[in-house]
Amino acid sequence: xxxxAIGTLDIQITKRxxxxxxxxxxxxxxxxxxxxxxxxxxGCGKTTALNCLAGLIDLSEGRxxxxxxxxxxxxxxxxxxxxxxxxxxxxxxxxxxxxxSFGLEVQKRPMDEIKSRVEEVLSLVRLQGFEERxxxxxxxxxxxxxxxxxALALRPRLLLLDEPLSNLDAKLRQDMRxxxxxxxxxxxxxxxxxxxxxxxxxxLSDRVAVINEGVIQQIGTPMxxxxxxxxxxxxxxxxxxxxxxxxxxxxESDGKIAVLEQDxxxxxxxxxxxxxxxxxxxxxxxxxxIQVVDAPxxxxxAPVGERDNTTPGVVSVVQYLGKENDIDVVIxxxxxxxxxxxxxxxxxxxxxxYFDPERIIFIPR
Amino acid sequence: MLRSYYFxxxxxNLDRMALFLLLPSLLFLIIFFLYPFFYGLILSFTPxxxxxxxDNFYVFLTDDWQRSTIWKTIRLAIPITILAILWSVPLxxxxxxxxxxxxxxxxxxxxxxxxxxxxxxxxxLGFLGGNxxxxxxxxxxxxxxxxLRLTYNYIGVVIGLFLKNFPFCFLMLLxxxxxxxxxxxxxxxxLGASPRQVFxxxxxxxxxxxxxxxxxxxxxxxxxxxxxxxxxxQPADATRTxxxxxxxxxxxxxxxxxxxxxxxxxxxxxxxFLAIILAFRKRLYRGTxxxxxxx
Numbered sequence: 001x002x003x004x005a006i007g008t009l010d011i012q013i014t015k016r017x018x019x020x021x022x023x024x025x026x027x028x029x030x031x032x033x034x035x036x037x038x039x040x041x042x043g044c045g046k047t048t049a050l051n052c053l054a055g056l057i058d059l060s061e062g063r064x065x066x067x068x069x070x071x072x073x074x075x076x077x078x079x080x081x082x083x084x085x086x087x088x089x090x091x092x093x094x095x096x097x098x099x100x101s102f103g104l105e106v107q108k109r110p111m112d113e114i115k116s117r118v119e120e121v122l123s124l125v126r127l128q129g130f131e132e133r134x135x136x137x138x139x140x141x142x143x144x145x146x147x148x149x150x151a152l153a154l155r156p157r158l159l160l161l162d163e164p165l166s167n168l169d170a171k172l173r174q175d176m177r178x179x180x181x182x183x184x185x186x187x188x189x190x191x192x193x194x195x196x197x198x199x200x201x202x203x204l205s206d207r208v209a210v211i212n213e214g215v216i217q218q219i220g221t222p223m224x225x226x227x228x229x230x231x232x233x234x235x236x237x238x239x240x241x242x243x244x245x246x247x248x249x250x251x252e253s254d255g256k257i258a259v260l261e262q263d264x265x266x267x268x269x270x271x272x273x274x275x276x277x278x279x280x281x282x283x284x285x286x287x288x289x290i291q292v293v294d295a296p297x298x299x300x301x302a303p304v305g306e307r308d309n310t311t312p313g314v315v316s317v318v319q320y321l322g323k324e325n326d327i328d329v330v331i332x333x334x335x336x337x338x339x340x341x342x343x344x345x346x347x348x349x350x351x352x353x354y355f356d357p358e359r360i361i362f363i364p365r
Numbered sequence: 366m367l368r369s370y371y372f373x374x375x376x377x378n379l380d381r382m383a384l385f386l387l388l389p390s391l392l393f394l395i396i397f398f399l400y401p402f403f404y405g406l407i408l409s410f411t412p413x414x415x416x417x418x419x420d421n422f423y424v425f426l427t428d429d430w431q432r433s434t435i436w437k438t439i440r441l442a443i444p445i446t447i448l449a450i451l452w453s454v455p456l457x458x459x460x461x462x463x464x465x466x467x468x469x470x471x472x473x474x475x476x477x478x479x480x481x482x483x484x485x486x487x488x489x490l491g492f493l494g495g496n497x498x499x500x501x502x503x504x505x506x507x508x509x510x511x512x513l514r515l516t517y518n519y520i521g522v523v524i525g526l527f528l529k530n531f532p533f534c535f536l537m538l539l540x541x542x543x544x545x546x547x548x549x550x551x552x553x554x555x556l557g558a559s560p561r562q563v564f565x566x567x568x569x570x571x572x573x574x575x576x577x578x579x580x581x582x583x584x585x586x587x588x589x590x591x592x593x594x595x596x597x598x599q600p601a602d603a604t605r606t607x608x609x610x611x612x613x614x615x616x617x618x619x620x621x622x623x624x625x626x627x628x629x630x631x632x633x634x635x636x637x638f639l640a641i642i643l644a645f646r647k648r649l650y651r652g653t654x655x656x657x658x659x660x
Contacts, residue, residue: 054551054555055554055555056551056554056555075554076551076554076555077554077555077556077557077558077559078557079555081555082555082556083551083552083555085548085551085552086548087546087548089546089548089549089551089552090549090552091549091552091553091567091571092549092571093570093571102553102556102558102566103556103557103558106553106556106557106558106559106562106566107557150552150556151556154556154557
């Protein structure tokens with residue numbers, strides 16, 4: 001039943017549960033050896049998409065093609081796909097060894113092949129010596145590695161991972177992330193990974209598909225997704241916490257630099273595509289891209305008040321994070337801005353913020 | 366108010382509180398179970414004047430007619446229990462993810478439990494009796510000439526008792542199977558196991574502890590068969606179960622010590638069977654305590 005590694009995987013899925021459309025024309029192409037992440041909040045349909053790929057649920061409409069061949073008409077056991085579940089789903093009544101050899105045994109592979117494969121994947125996930133343990137006698141991280149080994153033992157042409165790290169503690173999660181990335185490049189696996197954690201998505205993937213309410217919002221490399229989100233949802237999900245809608249007030253003679261204004265907040269920006277006077281433009285900036293340029297704790301430097309893209313504000317909340325602070329600042333018209341800065345401030349301080357125009361992200365409508 | 370009171374009591378006193386709250390049920394247990402049990406135990410070792418202390422047991426076990434009730438009861442209890450398990454396991458398994466009209470189906474299954482033995486016996490008599498619908502139907506279509514003898518014998522008791530105890534067995538197993546994490550089954554499928562292999566290699570072993578417990582409980586219920594054996598069987602002959610023997614000794618011969626001895630023998634046999642089943646369960650499976658639902 002072993003199949004060739006996948007060249008391209010063409011996915012086009014519509015899935016309805018009753019009247020509710022969970023996936024609406026979900027279209028994605030995965031290239032061989034690619035690490036693709038489906039990223040979205042819980043309930044967005046990402047796990048449904050994965051289950052469709054695995055064959056655990058049927059499509060309402062659409063198709064899944066592996067190198068041009070229909071995959072969606074095959075039962076799960078014939079697809080040659082591996083899957084790692086959020087709760088690992090190990091067989092609690094079998095020791096590690098049997099868990100890993102299960103797939104090879106039901107496919108009636110020769111004994112010596114089973115033996116060598118099991119040894120191979122056990123060393124791959126560094127679990128030699130644990131063969132006789134039962135899943136309940138392992139830690140979360142070890143169970144996770146057994147689940148990965150069990151999937152890899154069959155040399156699947158496509159490996160699906162459903163939030164595999166979400167049950168691990170923060171430190172272990174970081175280690176497993178590195179291990180997963182290493183496995184991916186070492187074995188040349190084709191991977192579809194589901195998560196709601198943007199850090200996982202950015203750090204692991206070749207490409208990320210951001211999903212909301214069953215619709216793909218944006219597909220791109222982690223950098224594209226992070227630096228130029230396609231819409232408000234993606235920007236919000238990727239950690240841009242400050243959103244403004246400003247009106248174009250003036251366009252400078254070169255036609256590139258636009259001056260935008262709303263309620264006393266004025267920004268001069270050069271990255272607005274084809275600005276027109278009177279347009280409403282939605283912008284966003286990440287908390288750590290805003291600088292505190294003047295605060296009582298800073299030695300007073302040259303007056304900065306008249307610099308472009310600055311605004312005064314009053315500190316309302318300070319959260320100490322160690323290296324930095326999360327600072328909530330109220331600017332004109334009671335607008336609240338979240339800033340992340342190492343500058344020491346206190347509640348009630350009058351400060352001046354600088355919005356780096358290079359870091360301001362324009363959100364298309 | 367109560368909450369703050371608890372807080373002031375602290376944990377140690379909370380235990381004392383729990384013990385206090387347990388008292389009524391403990392009292393109940395002592396009055397209605399332990400007391401009669403020990404009373405019966407002492408009574409059973411109270412022989413007639415001049416006889417050895419074990420005489421009540423000796424009389425029962427050396428009388429062929431009386432002793433045969435043990436075998437007659439086992440002969441009923443074991444096949445019915447096995448039948449109930451064999452029927453329940455596949456049914457519960459197919460219903461593990463829920464089915465259409467599940468509520469209707471479960472209601473129909475619970476009904477026999479709530480109706481009571483007498484109504485079930487009447488139903489069986491009406492349907493399967495000599496002039497019952499079933500026999501009349503078979504005669505009318507010409508399949509048989511004489512009505513089949515399905516009641517007032519061994520078969521009648523098997524049918525009646527099965528109808529009564531099967532739903533209990535089924536519902537218990539259904540609860541057990543639906544509690545198994547569906548991802549375990551899914552992962553077996555993805556690893557290449559056919560539905561048949563999933564059942565035999567993964568799900569059945571995971572169900573095994575539940576099956577053995579269901580077996581033990583249904584066996585105990587079946588072993589104590591009394592009204593069904595009288596209403597649907599031959600209480601004077603083939604289905605004279607041990608409970609009937611005890612009843613007759615107590616309320617026809619008014620010999621309480623001998624009746625107690627029979628009850629004690631009955632209890633010992635049940636305990637022996639339970640011990641065998643539980644020993645088997647222990648050998649069978651090591652995984653339950655290792656977390657069946659969450660991996």
